[in-house]
Amino acid sequence: MIASYSRLLTAICALASSAAAVTPLKVQGKDFVNTKTGARFQILGVDYQPGGSSGFSKTQDPLSDGDICLRDAALMQRLGINTIRVYNLEPTLDHNMCVSIFNAAGIYLILDVNSPLTNGYLDRTAPWTTYTNAYYNQVFGVIEAFKSFDNVLGFFAGNEVINEEATRLAPAYVRAVIRDMKDYIAKQSDRAIPVGYSAADIRDILMDTAHYFECELANSTSSRADFFGLNSYSWCGDATYTSSGYDVLTEDFSNATIPVFFSEYGCNDVKPRVFTEVQALYGVEMTQAFSGGLVYEWTQEANEYGLVQANDNGTITTLIDYDNLQKQFNKLDMSRISSSNSSQTSVTPETCSASLINNSTFYNAWNLPDAPSKVSDYIKNGLPNKPTGSLVSVTATTLSEKVYDYTGKELTDIEFKVLANDESNTPSSSNSSSSSSTSSSSSSTATHSNAASSLNGAPAMALGGLSGFFMLLASLL
Template identity: 55%
Template sequence: MRSAFHSLTALVAIFTSVAHAVHPVSIQGQDFIDTVTKKRFQIVGVDYQPGGQGGYVPQSGKDPLTDKEVCLRDAIMLQRLGVNTIRVYNVDPTFDHNDCASIFNAAGIYMIIDVNGPFSGESINRAEPWTSYHEGYLTRIFGVVENFKAYPNTLAFFAANEVMNDQSTAKINPQYIRAVQRDLKNYIKNNCDRTIPVGYSAADVREILEDTWAYMQCDHSDDQSSSDFFGLNSYSWCGGDATFESAGYNTLVDMFKDSAIPVFFSEYGCNEVKPRVFDEVAALYSDKMTSISGGLVYEYSQEDSDYGLAIINENGTVTLRTDYDNLQKQFNALDIAAITGANPSGTSNKAPACDADLITSGIFDTNFTIPAVCPNCADLIKNGIDNPRNGKLVTVNDTKAPKAVYGSSGVEVQGLELRLLSNDAANTPTNETTSPTGTSTGTGASTTESKKGAASKTTSGYALFAAVLFTLLTVL
């Protein structure tokens, strides 16, 4: 009886762990890699900030990863879309993110977290960066690291976003962004159990883009200030008539072919032609762009800028847009087996030493003297901040969609449930079509069920678990 009990306990532990983890990701040359399988990891992602900047309300205890029901609702829809990564722009380091991080983790979805926020003291002031680089600011961004470091699906941190976006900001900000990267990387080295990459998300301003990349990746006396990766917010491919050449993707490939670090699109998805057709997806994941590690579509929720894949209604229900359907078709058409099964490219270009000769435009800063660590900050970096909130994975018990979701035609999508992925797997497209066909009845009632796709595979796994569990209980 004791033996049977121990067997039962072990079995429960095995199934629980299988359903609730992904492998951490690290960097090897130009590639992100799965730390366990050692396979190349390509970002198939979406930027996630429901409510836009208005979804971040620290005084009310609210940010995009604090509401368990919202995260479950959206994780289900992102999982069905085929996403394996989200980017979250604004989080508060003092809030509890365990439920949301665990839900996305269980769905096989990684998170790239911006450490900055939109309010005063939460980011570098691009007009006067020296005024915002201080102990209070570093305490804030180190708090974000503490909050998210224990989640295995924390893929990376963005140290800054589009700080250099014109001639004036390109003259005064680069060395401060490198200082922030240095401090974050050294904090992670001293206070985290694993390496978590840190990088920069750049605006696609072609007159300074190549110089931005060169400045961020170059080697500066081994001071840890270089970017581990380079994100590009690119909106150059617009509509179904765009081509690899007209969108300038050929120029980007040529620019980044010798990169010493991974490069990916941290935002993409031009909306000049509506609905968006996302033809660039096929190009982005093709053998023409192997020097680019995928990308994140801007963005999940419909906000004032009109880039949404889904509309979040006032009552918490969701209505999918045609953009969601079109993106799902593009993701479904990808050769995911080839993408996820590929070995790292083996390209390990050496970063050049930081030198003024790297800068070609005459606009960008050629000062590579990185600011010294701010006063009183060295101890924070070495020993950690006081009383941080440290996140941890929790069990995901609720898997059914908490709110109704309607397809682009207005018909309710039936049978929505989070699939708890086994074998520590990252999510992939499953060739399912989410938006039902048919005509809206005007009441939210569905006339046609959407496909269940691969959900039956997960269900069968748990059916096997139930059968074995019943047998063991019978023995007991």
């Protein structure tokens, strides 16, 4: 018995040093799919760039401050968010705590690999001048820094690179970046991580852009995008499915062969935003064409798209847009939204051909540029001096900041909840402006254990439910 108790103690200690993880997602046809349950995953997301462009530098980015991430993740849990998009990242910074916090909250990440700093982006007017070895220190650096986290849903190879200012050859360079990223992931990552593109809603070339990235290219199969994001602000105020043009978008993307979602939405021409488009986006018609979307954006910046306001005195305010979005999320039928559909997952791509392109100004060939000289070596052997990332334990549940709603009322019961058993966050009608309750997906059935310690290093432990503990106990005694 002493030996058995010793084994039990050893196993419990091992659990205590581990961290629960959400289930990785994969692309199957035009859906994101849970790799364990097979359930369809719909993005209920928000774009996350606290501080705007000034909040990013070589020494700080949105995922480098654990205290801010804990605060925001708790408020996102309450809202019903299951995915965030982060635009600007510095791969050399320590992101472990922030990513672990969002992971514990049941929130996935879609990460842009570009940054506005030198050697961090493709110049849309002359992409050949920035498609360099130095550029891939940023691109592959982001992949290395985040590839080990199961809650990384995917990477964006570019954001609105193709627009009226772009050179005609821009699509070929973006598709080449997708190729290089997917080749790198295939060689250097333990799992396939999807790579896609985020497009501007320029209707004259929108479908040409989509077709360019989703078609199958025989001599470069890895250059095909895994998903397609759309930055669209056509639904303003209390518009309708038809007046907003959502009906046209639904028809246009009904035959897509990869997941398509709104990588930005939430027009603020009419304030406050009422987010009635949520019921359309997650309604029966649109969920056959779209995999959800990300509201622009989390914190209030100069452009006034924020859901929350980070105040100078260290407090935070949930704005009326936050409450309005929460009310819309809480109306959703998550069981229907997450139901799998074989017609969605069994689609096959078209072969790339000039006939897919209708606008005469859009590039209609797939002559992709060769990768820069060192990229093939990076793909084969890994990026030199590469950053690394790994999950750390998280059980901090209380916020140090005071939180107020848009009326000035203090919200005293905001609490971060560490989800267990591979759960992802989801809206709940029990959430209200005075409640901090969180929720988890009923479709999650996997059984990772959940153990953690607080942000300041104080030890704590959670065993992922009594059933998991007793199963462990029974196996050891």
